[in-house]
Amino acid sequence: MAKQPLISMRPESKGLSYDRPAASQIFGFIRDAIISMELLPGQMISETALAQQFGVSRTPVREALIQLSNIGFVEVLPQRGTYVSKFSMDKILEARFIREALEVAVVTQLATNPDEAVRLEAVDACEKIIADQKTAATDDDALAFQNLDDNFHQTLASFTQYPRVASFIEAEKAHMDRVRNLSLHVSGQYKRILSQHSAIIKAIKAGSADKSAAAMSVHLKDVYNILEVIPQEHPEYFV
Amino acid sequence: MAKQPLISMRPESKGLSYDRPAASQIFGFIRDAIISMELLPGQMISETALAQQFGVSRTPVREALIQLSNIGFVEVLPQRGTYVSKFSMDKILEARFIREALEVAVVTQLATNPDEAVRLEAVDACEKIIADQKTAATDDDALAFQNLDDNFHQTLASFTQYPRVASFIEAEKAHMDRVRNLSLHVSGQYKRILSQHSAIIKAIKAGSADKSAAAMSVHLKDVYNILEVIPQEHPEYFV
DNA sequence: CTTGACCCACTAGTATGCAAGAGGTAGGAT
DNA sequence: ATCCTACCTCTTGCATACTAGTGGGTCAAG
Numbered sequence: 001m002a003k004q005p006l007i008s009m010r011p012e013s014k015g016l017s018y019d020r021p022a023a024s025q026i027f028g029f030i031r032d033a034i035i036s037m038e039l040l041p042g043q044m045i046s047e048t049a050l051a052q053q054f055g056v057s058r059t060p061v062r063e064a065l066i067q068l069s070n071i072g073f074v075e076v077l078p079q080r081g082t083y084v085s086k087f088s089m090d091k092i093l094e095a096r097f098i099r100e101a102l103e104v105a106v107v108t109q110l111a112t113n114p115d116e117a118v119r120l121e122a123v124d125a126c127e128k129i130i131a132d133q134k135t136a137a138t139d140d141d142a143l144a145f146q147n148l149d150d151n152f153h154q155t156l157a158s159f160t161q162y163p164r165v166a167s168f169i170e171a172e173k174a175h176m177d178r179v180r181n182l183s184l185h186v187s188g189q190y191k192r193i194l195s196q197h198s199a200i201i202k203a204i205k206a207g208s209a210d211k212s213a214a215a216m217s218v219h220l221k222d223v224y225n226i227l228e229v230i231p232q233e234h235p236e237y238f239v
Numbered sequence: 240m241a242k243q244p245l246i247s248m249r250p251e252s253k254g255l256s257y258d259r260p261a262a263s264q265i266f267g268f269i270r271d272a273i274i275s276m277e278l279l280p281g282q283m284i285s286e287t288a289l290a291q292q293f294g295v296s297r298t299p300v301r302e303a304l305i306q307l308s309n310i311g312f313v314e315v316l317p318q319r320g321t322y323v324s325k326f327s328m329d330k331i332l333e334a335r336f337i338r339e340a341l342e343v344a345v346v347t348q349l350a351t352n353p354d355e356a357v358r359l360e361a362v363d364a365c366e367k368i369i370a371d372q373k374t375a376a377t378d379d380d381a382l383a384f385q386n387l388d389d390n391f392h393q394t395l396a397s398f399t400q401y402p403r404v405a406s407f408i409e410a411e412k413a414h415m416d417r418v419r420n421l422s423l424h425v426s427g428q429y430k431r432i433l434s435q436h437s438a439i440i441k442a443i444k445a446g447s448a449d450k451s452a453a454a455m456s457v458h459l460k461d462v463y464n465i466l467e468v469i470p471q472e473h474p475e476y477f478v
Numbered sequence: 479c480t481t482g483a484c485c486c487a488c489t490a491g492t493a494t495g496c497a498a499g500a501g502g503t504a505g506g507a508t
Numbered sequence: 509a510t511c512c513t514a515c516c517t518c519t520t521g522c523a524t525a526c527t528a529g530t531g532g533g534t535c536a537a538g
Binding site: 285286287297315316317318319320389398 | 489490491493
């Protein structure tokens with residue numbers, strides 16, 4: 001029986017270009033497929049099957065899977081198989097803890113930045129994003145809203161001048177995005193999220209480290225509130 | 240000419256055991272060699288040479304090097320070579336930022352933990368470590384003192400129940416340990432470090448989130464003060 | 479002496495084949 | 509019917525071989 005492909009892709013080029021290491025491209029493909037729930041938690045993904053699909057040997061696929069296991073997206077069981085990680089409440093709360101620690105530090109640093117020009121630049125950039133989010137909210141465009149949310153947090157992080165901080169935040173956020181993509185609960189929450197974003201920016205503008213930190217903390221705690229319902233709706237994806 | 244081995248190891252077993260993946264063991268060996276400055280910043284480490292030394296093929300060595308490049312310990316230049324990362328002020332300050340964000344969050348969570356039994360357990364464990372550090376200080380045993388310092392921070396992190404938090408802190412701390420191992424500046428600083436550790440524990444015992452966070456922050460900022468002198472002493476290891 | 483083209487040695491990236499362990503299954507003994 | 513065993517298939521871990529790109533060194537031309 002011809003097995004169904006694990007990941008959808010343009011067959012003509014198998015999605016890979018020649019100007020970049022195959023392993024790195026495959027890493028991105030699989031990661032995106034996991035975040036978008038195209039690959040489901042608990043699903044087995046064999047090195048051989050993926051290699052055939054991408055039209056490469058097992059080696060680059062294997063290297064991609066090793067990196068995915070480092071960030072907790074897959075679990076490699078020797079001689080048994082490689083599986084997409086299931087959700088666990090512990091791991092999600094851990095991701096939230098790390099993310100909150102970093103994002104609170106980001107806004108604290110920004111709010112206390114003595115160079116006011118930098119603060120204003122950040123505030124401007126974020127206010128622009130918030131304005132776009134308002135548009136997305138009135139259009140009820142959940143996908144656009146979520147992308148802008150990503151943008152908001154990444155923009156804040158970019159002002160630390162520490163690239164790894166931004167990438168850590170992105171990585172921890174990705175775990176949550178996976179959960180969120182189980183169902184689009186966001187609509188009806190637009191208003192709350194928007195006002196929380198605004199509160200963060202207002203505190204940064206005022207130069208208040210405490211208020212910035214508190215506002216970010218409140219925002220993140222609220223975002224993770226959907227965890228109250230999702231595990232019951234999709235117990236099969238949780239350990 | 241017979242090349243000199245890159246890493247010293249017991250030749251009888253080449254340091255590897257059979258009950259654990261070779262790649263993972265090699266990763267640990269090379270990481271430790273880099274932290275201890277046995278492998279110097281800027282030094283080239285070829286996959287082939289390491290493979291011969293460990294008595295394995297290039298494959299597991301390569302997988303270990305990929306992971307080391309993920310944590311910023313080596314840099315892989317395609318078709319050119321793999322090099323031990325040099326220090327850069329930016330990267331070290333970034334590591335400090337991340338570490339401070341996480342450790343401040345750790346002590347904050349601990350200080351506000353409603354379960355007083357947990358708090359006391361943590362305080363007890365840390366006070367025991369501080370006592371040992373006092374002994375190490377009077378013995379002027381810098382190595383023991385530093386190991387206990389590691390222990391202190393890891394113990395605090397362990398009480399979050401989030402294992403990845405502890406491992407992140409350890410990883411970020413490792414970058415600093417590399418720098419520190421350039422020279423043993425620690426003696427003469429024992430007293431300051433000890434009193435800072437004590438202040439952190441005291442604030443946790445008192446259940447004060449603010450004071451715990453502030454004490455941790457002060458401690459970490461102070462630890463990184465040796466950066467004022469080291470780059471001038473060893474400019475060849477900095478980019 | 480300077481400069482340029484070529485060659486060669488060495489690198490990491492990828493392909494392929496083999497080894498060894500885990501787990502399901504069929505079949506026989508009880 | 510139940511349990512045990514042998515085996516067969518699939519997995520990942522590792523070894524080996526090949527590809528292609530980089531940089532240095534050589535040597536000849538100017």
